[in-house]
Amino acid sequence: MHWATEYVGRRWSATGNGPDCFHCWSFVRWVQRVNFGRTVSEIPTPETLLDIVRLFRGHPELQRWRAVDTACEGDCVLMRQARYPVHVGVWVDVDGGGVLHCVQGHGVIFQSLSDLQQSGWNIHAYYRFQGSGS
Incomplete structure (x- = not known):
């Protein structure tokens, strides 16, 4: 069974920080640490969409990641529903x-x-x- 299976169905929470409930960034942090041995910086939970955009643009954590054309297992996936990226997940190479x-x-x-x-x-x-712990 793939490691990702154990996470499906765990709850969302604005203040969640694992192991049973998360928000999108806390989930990425948890998976990177537990499944890939990577320490990823915390980003405070933003209150508005504008806060999210500002955090993604200016946060020092972004310097530890390199944009790639094709995703591999464990890569971070930045998503948007409109113009700006506001959501993040982890690429999984199954199915x-x-x-x-x-x-x-x-x-x-x-x-x-x-x-x-x-x-x-x-x-x-x-x-x-690309940071330490990879």
Whole structure:
């Protein structure tokens, strides 16, 4: 059984920090640490969409990730529903590939690229961890 299976169905929470409930960034941090041995910086939970955009643009954590054209197991997937990226998940190489992410109202789910699009998510970029602990 793939490691990602154990996460599907865990709850979403604005203040969640694992192991049973998460928000999208806390879920990425948890998976990177537990499954890939990578320490990823915390990002405070933003209150508005504008706060999210500002955090993604200016946070020093982004310097530890390199944009790549094709995702591999464990890469970070930055997503958007409109113009700006506001959501993040982890690429999983099963069933043709897809994103494991924690969504408000649903919790942790796995979605193929076509399922993501049907849910209104567009891939903004794939990022590969380049920092210490990789």
